[in-house]
Amino acid sequence: MQRLEKLQKKLQEYHIDCFVVTKPINLFYLLGLDVSVGMLVVEQGLFTLYLDRRYTTDAEEKGYKVSDKPLHERFKDYAKVVIEGENVSYGQYLEFSQAYPNVEFLSKMVVEELRIIKDAQEIKLLRQAADLTAATMRLVLESLKEGITEEELAELVRSPSFAPIIAFGSNSAHVHHRPTKRKYQSKETVLVDLGVKKDYYMGDMTRTIHSSLIKQVKEAHDQVIYAIKPGIALKELDQLVKTIIPLKDHSLGHGIGLEVHERPFYKTDKEKILEPGMVITVEPGLYRPQQDGARYESMVLVTETGSEILTGEDSFF
Numbered sequence: 001m002q003r004l005e006k007l008q009k010k011l012q013e014y015h016i017d018c019f020v021v022t023k024p025i026n027l028f029y030l031l032g033l034d035v036s037v038g039m040l041v042v043e044q045g046l047f048t049l050y051l052d053r054r055y056t057t058d059a060e061e062k063g064y065k066v067s068d069k070p071l072h073e074r075f076k077d078y079a080k081v082v083i084e085g086e087n088v089s090y091g092q093y094l095e096f097s098q099a100y101p102n103v104e105f106l107s108k109m110v111v112e113e114l115r116i117i118k119d120a121q122e123i124k125l126l127r128q129a130a131d132l133t134a135a136t137m138r139l140v141l142e143s144l145k146e147g148i149t150e151e152e153l154a155e156l157v158r159s160p161s162f163a164p165i166i167a168f169g170s171n172s173a174h175v176h177h178r179p180t181k182r183k184y185q186s187k188e189t190v191l192v193d194l195g196v197k198k199d200y201y202m203g204d205m206t207r208t209i210h211s212s213l214i215k216q217v218k219e220a221h222d223q224v225i226y227a228i229k230p231g232i233a234l235k236e237l238d239q240l241v242k243t244i245i246p247l248k249d250h251s252l253g254h255g256i257g258l259e260v261h262e263r264p265f266y267k268t269d270k271e272k273i274l275e276p277g278m279v280i281t282v283e284p285g286l287y288r289p290q291q292d293g294a295r296y297e298s299m300v301l302v303t304e305t306g307s308e309i310l311t312g313e314d315s316f317f
Contacts, residue, residue, distance in 0.1 A: 003030050004047060006114055011042060018043050018078045019110060023087035025258050026111040028200065033059055041074055048074070072099045080104045084111075112263045116255060117277040123301065125201040126257065126279050129161070130299045130310035132196040133203030138314070140166070140194065141207065146186050150179035153192070161195030161202035161260050172208065172293040175250050175285070189292040195260060202260045204281055205311040206297035213286045213294035220244040220284040221296045224252065228274065228282075228300060228307035235270035241284050253281035256299060278302040279310070 007030065011019050021040040027033055030040065031049070039050040048067050051059055056066045075081045075096075083096070085107025096105055118126065140153050150166040157164045167177040168184050172191035184190065189211045195204040208214045220241045227240055238252050251266040256279055264272045264280065274280075283297030299310040 003114065004042075007042060007111065008044070010110055010114060012044070014082075014108065014110070016082045016108070016110070018075060018081045019108075020075075020081060020083045021111060022092075023084050023111070026084070026087075026115075029111060029115060029258060031059075031064060032062060033064075034200075039074075050074075071095070075100055075103055078103060080106060082106050082108050082110075084109055115257055116263050116272075117275060118257060118279055119277070122201065122257060123277070123279070125199050126203075126299070126301075127310055129196060129198040129201045129203035130205075130312075132159075132198055133161075133194065133205050133299075134311045134314070136194060136196050137192060137205055137207055137311075140164075140192055141190075141209065144184060144190060147183050149181050149183050151181055154179040157194050157196065159196050159198075161197045161204060164195075165191065165193035165206075167191040167293070170290055170292060172211070173287045173289050173291055175287065175293070175295075189294070191293060191295060193295065193297065200258055202256055202258070203311070204256055204260055204297065204299060206283055206285075206295045207314070208294040208296060211292060211294040213288070213292070214296065216245055217284050217286055217294045218296050220247075221282055221298065224282045224284070225298065225300060225307060225309060228280075228302060229305065230274055230276055230302060232274050233270070234264060234266050234272050234274070237282075238266050238270065245284055245286055247284055249285060249287050250283075253283045253297070255280050274302045276302055276304045 019042040027038050035055045041048040049064050051066050059066050081103055083105055086109055136157055140156050153166045154164045165177055166179040168182050169188040171177045172189045187210050191208045193206040195202055224237050224241050241247050241252055255262045255264045279301050281297055282300055285295035287293035301308045301310055
């Protein structure tokens with residue numbers, strides 16, 4: 001209930017009287033319910049949950065009452081209703097609009113703002129996800145041998161947060177390369193980007209070996225880590241890394257939690273000031289088309305006085 005209370009306070013700040021949560025991961029964050037579809041209508045002092053029959057037993061066991069009020073009766077007392085526009089399809093929007101022709105539907109992703117700051121339990125799970133990710137990274141790199149394929153190494157990743165990126169040689173020049181049957185040749189560049197999840201929370205890290213670019217990339221990574229502390233803006237970190245390497249093929253990183261890529265984002269949230277409890281990635285990279293690439297990525301917790309690397313340090317670069 002604490003997260004629901006925080007959501008209500010946030011809605012009061014924005015003067016939102018009726019907010020509709022439909023993004024499944026946000027329903028999980030707020031209620032602990034793992035559903036593929038559902039609706040939580042949040043009003044001042046009132047929460048109303050709508051689920052189909054697949055999920056009612058689970059919800060009731062957790063102490064939630066599920067309403068059966070039809071759609072055309074849910075928002076009838078409001079002139080404005082705020083929905084999660086990034087999650088609502090055009091078809092759903094039309095359904096809302098046709099049911100309420102006199103209601104103005106606006107969009108704001110409010111729950112994502114709450115999710116930026118992790119609580120103690122989330123940080124615990126992210127630490128565990130990071131530990132599992134680091135252990136898997138070591139397994140993958142220690143399994144590297146002449147003739148092994150990118151696909152074979154990718155198969156070593158269990159409970160992946162995302163499809164692993166395993167790239168040999170010139171394939172490492174592709175930022176989001178997908179593993180192929182290409183075989184490893186001794187001492188060629190190897191870029192590995194993988195993550196392992198723990199109880200819905202995601203891990204993410206990247207290492208590159210046998211690359212002439214990685215020393216420069218690692219230096220940029222370390223300078224950014226050193227600069228991370230409460231009160232600094234994301235754009236300052238972005239500017240810092242660009243004084244060391246010409247970061248242009250992807251952003252410096254992203255928030256991580258229930259989703260691999262979540263707020264804050266270095267580009268769209270560049271004015272965001274770091275606060276304790278944020279967990280972000282730092283992943284500078286350099287790429288030479290048709291030749292090779294190098295990326296070094298860590299998960300980082302913003303602490304009261306600075307930062308802590310959750311994925312740990314190692315000698316793989």
